[in-house]
Amino acid sequence: MGSLDSQLLQLLLLHAAWMMGSGQLHYSVPEESQHGTFVGRIAQDLGLEVEELVPRMFRMMSKGQEDYFEVNVQNGILFVNSRIDREELCAKNLECAVHLEVIVDKPLRVFHIEVEIRDINDNAPIFSATPGTRFPLEGASDADIGTNALLTYKLRPNDYFIVEQKTGDQHNKPLAIVLKKPLDREEAPVHRLSLTATDGGKPELTGTVQLVINVLDANDNPPVFNQSVYKVTLLENAATGTLVIKLNATDLDEGINKEISYSFTNHVPLNFQKIFTINSNTGEIMVNGKIDFEDISVYDLQIVAENKGNLPLSGHCQVIIEVLDVNDNAPEVSVSSLSVPVPEDSPLGTVVALISVSDRDSGTNGQVSCSLWPPGLPFKLASTFKNYYSLVVSELLDREQVAEYKLMVMAQDQGVPPLSASGSLLVPISDINDNAPTFAQPSYTVFVKENNPPGAHIFTVSASDPDVAENSLISYWIDEKLWPLTSYISVHSESGKVYALQPLDYEELKLLEFQVRAKDAGLPSLCGNVTIQVFVVDENDNAPAVSGTTEENPILLVLPMGSGHTVGKIHALDADSGYNAWLRYELHEVTSGPWRVGLYSGEISTIRAVDEAEVSRSQSLLVLVKDHGKPQLSTTATLSVSLVTSAQAIKTDTRLSRTGESPNSLVDNVNVYLIIAICSVSSLFLLAVIFYVALRCRCQAKEAMVYGPGTATLVCASEVGSWSYSNRHSHILAGVSGEAGAKSDLMVFSPNIPTSADNGKQQDLLCATKYFYLFFEYVYT
Template sequence: MVVWTADWVMRRLLQLVLFHTAWEMGSGQLHYSVPEESQHGTFVGRIAQDLGLEVSELVPRMFRMVSKEHKDYLEVNVQNGILFVNSRIDREELCAKSLLCAIHLEVIVDKPLRIFHVEVEIRDINDNAPIFSASEQILSIAELITVPGTEFPLEGASDSDIGSNAQLSYKLSSSQFFTVEQKRDEHNKHLALVLKKPLDREVTSVHRLLLTATDGGQPQLTGTVRLVINVLDTNDNPPVFNQSVYRVQLQENAAVGALVITLNATDLDEGINKDISYEFSNQIPVHFQKIFSINSNTGEVKVNGNVDFEDINEFDLQIVAKDKGNFPLSGHCRVIIEVLDVNDNAPEVSVSSLSVPVPEDAPPGTVVALISISDKDSGANGKLNCSLWPPKFPFKLTSTFKNYYSLVLSEPLDREQVAEYGLIVKVQDQGDPPMSASISLVVPISDVNDNAPTFAQPSYTLFLRENNPPGAHIFTVSASDPDVAENALVSYWLDEKLWPLSSYISVHSESGKLYALQPLDYEELKLLEFQVRAKDAGLPSLCGNVTIQVFVLDENDNAPAVSQSVEEPPALVVIPVPSGHMLGKIRALDADSGYNAWLRYELHEGNSGPWRVGLYSGEISTTRMLDEVEGGGSQNVLVVVKDHGKPPMSATATLSVSLVANSQAIKTDARLPRTVGNAKPLADTANLYLIIAICSVSSLFLLVILVYVALRCQSEEKEAMMYGPGTATLVCASEVGSWSYSNRHSHILAGVSGEAGGKSDLMVFSPNIPACAESGKQQDLLCTTAV
């Protein structure tokens, strides 16, 4: 049966009110209480429920409880979220005489990181009985001369408990001469033996009494001490101090030998009864006597050991002055020493929790670390300022609870600019001079896929000779990605949205190498324009693209084709014939372009007779005056048509000429070719003008190209596009002159003067440009330049 006392109910109501107030003011701080000496497994509280956490998420969110100072007194069952006592808790061992004894816990969960503060109050139980420092106290009191009401100090009992459990009351065994009283002054209580009537040594020389101390706990506990009172004779004047209580201040860490106070007591007696010696009372704790010493002759109290404010901030020394009579009398005083704090303890700083690496897309306000600071000093010496260095980094410190700070992300991150931050948390107290401490933190930044692959240039222009070998490597594209790991792993593919390329070009997905899958024919395809795309392996993946233009270059793979040989029937020439008379004209075309389609005409070595052929016109004329029939009147003129390719290709054409006298000319007059005297054909003149105009335009174009290339070389590094084992050059040239393309529209200079074929090429002559290197077949196949 549980008995509810009014006092217990009032205390519980007060605790509930205090707990509610602390909850409202502490922004979510939990407060529990548990009596000391509770057994293992004692229920403290449903911490998961009170924090608003689901029991099922405690393990996945790495629920953990941190107690910096208090070992493992408490534990949480992560299966049900209950806080319970894990080991014996002795409030007196944990908090000594402190009125408020509590264990401060930090509860930390991840995903997201959250920190809760829990305070578990340790309630005192009456488990310590009052204790006297000695089992017997001896006092000496003079007979007769001691008046009733005189007080003799007694050493009281101590109780390690607090509150009502440490409120002591004293009771003295029955005596007609003495009683015991508790006196209170401005400082604290003290116990005194009070004389009720004068003593008579001849009646009783020794009084033996029992003093009992009882605390206010439930149940009450007691302690006892024996009092032995010796009654002295004669020496009727005890030493007297000029004040009963002395108060002095002493700085901690005072040097050994430093003077604290000089005491002076007087005795009205004479002789040896007036001589006084000073000593500490037996009631002083032994360790106090190790810190201070007293000169028995002079009464000087000096520092004898280490005075530390953090250990003891006040000393109560009870001093006894005795005369040297046969029956010595004594006087008593108290010296209360207040220890002044000195800033002799540096602050302490530590990291309670660190969540790294931090994703570069983490939003501002993300908690990175929990930092705790402390200082053993008090007052201004214990007040701390916490700062972060360097201050320009995207982090800041925010105060969370008492001496706890959170390291919080203050600005967006970019791992590609800074991959790791080195931070220093500095703590400084407000003492004079101030003391400080610091701790270093390394915060790495993890990558997210926020950068697309990029190419060095938006487009490339390539020149590829036709009839390339199948599978030839023509170029390598390369894209860079500033991300790391799979976010920077780039793969390539062709964008075939415009038109299918799979039969012409392929790209290696890993290396970016471009291959020509089949031989290209200039006469069918002059330009391939397509896009290569680069994609990283991040989630989601990001893409970049580059435009490739492949111009197909002509090779001399087509022989000239004679479109017309000789007029049928054979040409009739009437004798006489003047020198330079045109007999006919050879017409030929070449399917190639440029130099490969530029034709020249020559007489075959086996030809005989007075004939010649125009080098570029193909016109056959006489070299001298013919006034008689030669060679039977009929001859064949064999003409060789060659292009300017390397190696050149050729074809032959035959013109049959019949020479007749004047008498025969009448019959065939209608069939003879007509000429006007010795005038040069208009076609030769037009052809010459055309060649001059084309050369002028080509020279001007070449000059512009040279100026452009010179400017480019000053601002950028020269880039050589590799093909096979050699290095490709900018422009290909032959020993006659260089040639290139003018976009997609051009003209052919054919062997027929004044006529334009169906080709679309522009001839540009510049003999000063060096030819392509011919170190190998594949090297001569491709000339490239980047646009």
Template sequence: MTVASRPSGQKTRCLLLSLLLLSAWKVGSGQVHYSVSEEAKHGTFVGRIAQDLGLELEELVPRLFRVASKDRRELLEVNLQNGILFVNSRIDREELCGRSAMCSIHLEVIVDKPLQVFHVEVEVKDINDNPPVFPATQKNLFISESRAPDSHFPLEGASDADVGDNAVLYYRLSPSEYFSLDVPTTDEQVKPLGLVLKKSLDREVASKLLLVLKAMDRGKPELTGTVELRITVLDVNDNAPVFDKTVYRVRLLENASNGTLIIRLNASDLDEGSNSKILYYFATDVSPNIESSFCIDSVSGEIKVRGKVDFEEVKLYKIQVEAVDKGNPPMFGHCTVLIDVLDVNDNAPELVVTSLSLPVQEDAPLGTVIALITVSDRDSGTNGQVTCFLTAHTPFKLVSTFKNYYSLVLENALDRESVSVYQLVVTARDAGLSSLSATASVSVEVADVNDNAPAFAQPEYTVFMKENNPPGSHIFTVSARDADAQENALVSYSLVERRVGERALSSYVSVHAESGKVYALQSLDHEELELLQFQVSARDAGVPPLGSNVTLHVFVLDENDNAPALLPSGSGSTGGAVSELVPRTVGAGHVVAKVRAVDADSGYNAWLSYEIQPAAGGARSPFRVGLYTGEVSTTRTLEEADATRQRLLVLVKDHGEPPLEATATVLVSLVESGQTLKTSSRVSSGVVGTETALVDVNVYLIIAICAVSSLFVLTLLLYTALRCSAPPQEGACGPGKPELVCSSAVGSWSSYSQQRQQKVYSEEGPKTDLMAFSPSVPPSSCSANNGDQEESCRNLISSIVSNYLT
């Protein structure tokens, strides 16, 4: 037994230990043999060493069972629990034993009490884990093309670190028409491995050859190693320059800047020396367009951009290039360069409106084609793919009818009165990466159809006009607006004929067909016609024509054109004179006669007042007349000095401007009481009774007249306030209400009252006439469509109330 070397400081101890072990060695010690494959994994079972050595498992620990190895590496280990020897770390046979045919690991197993030493040998079996290896991965060979066939070129073989069949090699050469492999058949390999030339080389055909030599072992699995054989064939100068390709095809973006490299040409000359140096030129017959756009470097063969390159002008350039060597005489090579110009999105779409169907009728059916639009883009591919769209919120749409053709189609109904002209913007946008767009404006005019009737500002108007107007006077102007256009908006006016009493309306008024002015054809008389109500029709010139009507209320205002008319006062009256017998005994206040008169006018114009004209000479008359009753009565007791016959002139006046008057004569005869007692009694009785009755009736009538007038004023106030408080519509005080206007012939406001003549009768017949009247209104300006209508209405109300109260 040999002991592994240790440091010098431990030699003494090791020697003593060895002597002790030798002294305790038992005669029955033996050797155990195991085997394990290299590269076995950790924990791989090797053998049951405790059992094979005849040791009990229980005594392994107490007897200090341990394993020692000569190389001090713990490649193998024993499990003290079960006594199994196992692989502890990686075992590499080539590292342990190199190329030795046999490789083993020697172990010493030592136990104490008593001391025993066992020798264990573990054989490491080889596996094919090493491929064949050549001295280099590449070998260069230089062979002249003049070498004869069957020439031999030696090669160095491969080596394999394994042993046995794993290290037995055989070789294989890649297929070649020029070379074959010469492999030795004996193990000694006296004759080296080499290449054999099968046929003559031609450098112009194959100047360089690449062969692969493969070495393979016979292990399982089989492993291989390779070496590249690079063979260079030495040349004889006998060839012209040759380009890599006869046709080069490259792509170039349009609009490339000057100096942009397109391609670097490469021509080769199989010769050597100056005969292989090459210069590059464009062919002599190249077009001027190519020379203006491109240039070539004669030394490097680089073709670059020199001018403008536009895809839309030229999409493909075909250039002939020559390669010339420096031999004498020079030799030429040729190639063709095809330059495909790639499109760049540098052209915006173009829009063309090819046809228009304008204007468009506003009642055109949906789907009507308005215009045809053509779009185009000089670019190609996605750069030339164009889509069109319209501005939003229009009653039109674009319909694609064919590639790059669109129809402008009516999508929603039109209304010229809302929009008469549409300014459409058609936008075309391409699909390029940086998209470009173009726009075109299309003006679509909507043609009018007669779908709107003329419309008046309000359904009816109220017009006030003074009577006695001159024939042909302008009453009012009606105006209707038609939302249509041209002939469809040309409005003409006419009367809606009807009967006014026994006569036709057209005998009273007329309307101008174009201006809408209403004229009075004759002088109107308030006493005959207080209200003239009629309709004016407005018709447009469309086909078919449309129309509407408006109602006019023309109130004829009274003027003071009738003087008071005297009425008969009884049996004693003749014409305008009244004869009465009055006893001298009557006292003051005795009614002796009554003057009766009527006025055909109305209102203030019919309000009569009475007064006695002073007698000639300034004598004071014993009689007076009631201001508004017309009753002639005594002012004092009659005296003897009073003349027997009294002639009284009673002046009857109205309140018009200017006032009109009439004169009544009252003849009073003074008699004695005895002479005319019977007659006087009868007359006095009748007069007193009549006088009392007339006084009572007049009081009640005045009260009734005042009440009716007050009610009328209040009604007018309420009516006007309601009209003025409503929202104004086109200058009217209230929607749908009659408008208070003035005739141009009158020129000022005038009160209008519905007058009713109240006739009072007594036993002797009509005694007096009382008028229900409305106070006259001061003049004030007004207009049918005046913006100050509300203020005018308020002024009118205030004026009416103030005049009435006075």
């Protein structure tokens, strides 16, 4: 027994689960139920908690019908709200049900409920037959009283008449002769009847009377139809005046008794009589109103044919008109619930709208198929119950690509020809913060002249965010986690303007490289960054500086001296770079004598032979050192030259020998310097070749060289497309033609401008050529 109960419980649970899965509940209630009659516990049957009915906006709708039912949201009970008359709601249809929709939000769901309306016996039969013809008679009289005077009558048996008397306890009731069947004068013109009256005494006493009934020639044949029931089919929307059927009844009588008039009986409803008319003389039934299959599919007409005799007789028939459906109703599309806007991160299957379609036609004319237009939308229609659909998300949404969708729900029936209808929907997409701010390019190069005023605006960064509202509200700041720059650079948080907080000095700081970050105001916020390279452009703000003081160490020249003899070299250095540091040497106008200076080398040599007349005097050479900047800056260097004779030179050699130096030590030193120079040249040439090969292998590689707070990047010309250099010379006078080591600084600016791969080899060759040029210039100097 326990196993049977367990199996039954499992079946009930499976049935309940199937009902929930199909999204439909079924209830039944008798018609004429009073207001408040319990129908069902709808919240419990749908699996909803009573407490969530109000927060989830529980609502119930009955399409195209009155509010017969209502739900108490406090307890979730479905009850009768108004009187239901099944005959008025469904007429003669065997199935009668009210369809309800229950909708809840968060998430959006729809449930379908059918409430069957059961019939009750609330209509009594109505008879249409009339009693037979009666012929009243005066009864017999009896002088007795009481039971002795109570009379009973008896008519001799016959086929046409019977006697009818209602008896009572004290008094005789009226007497009548009732016709059993119609008389036929042609068969029996006279009927002779014997009527006997018997009293109630003891013994009984009787009296007899003879009745003579003469049958007159009258209307004794009623009209007769050739069949009792006529069935006719008629297309709906038949035009007014269309012949439905022509009836024909016959009467065996002659003359006026044979003339027949046709009409509807009193049982034909008045609305039927407005739709159809019958010709009283010809019996033709014609269409007089609108025939609509969706209103009434079958018409039952009761027809009477009555002759025009003195005592009219009639015949009856039934005309059943079956209306054939025509595809004259287009589908109807309605949106019962719309949940918009739709977040762009909605998962697949999210319900956007609930759509119902209907067609009042029947059969294939009422079968409807639905589709979405235009095709290719990220939505689809999912059938939930009969002609109910859910519009759901079928693809990932992106508001930045499409902000709203205009779609149409197309419904078409299966009739011939098919009819269609459409309903339009506007589905806006709401934004989420799924796009970080982006800059037009990953990095920017900015050139700023040195000695800028404090707070100068040097650049403006701008990021874009395709989101909207606060998700696209961008603020800027400098990422200071890797490197504090607050003393040099600042960025305005709203406008993105970059300011130099203090004057920049190229000689101290050549490159500032930092990141500017852009953050939106979404939740959570997203960030993007860009690299800014600020190159400080040199200005000619430093005059050349001459190394050493030539006046403290005068040059001793031994005569004779010929033309073109080099006596020394001026070493000058300019803190600027490029053209601003490119120096030229000139003799000042006040300088006289047989001297000249190299325009770019600074070498001092004779332009003619020095004679004996100039031996005894010392000379001061004033050399003017200029750069190529704009404006041009210059400085002067004084060189003292003492001319001695050969005898004085011997004394000088003797003094040098006392100190342990050879008279030819100066020449030997010069030779050593030349050997060192040759080795250096060879080494530099080899290094240049190796460097060129490395550039060809990794032209894009970068070597960081620290310049103050920032970093400069040394790259080849194929990456930047242009180059500049500064050649700083520091020549110090030493001995006759002594020369200190020269310093050559190479600096190539890298604005990170991408170049095409097609130009790579040519740029590499150009890069190597320029480096070789610098190398030979270095050797020359």
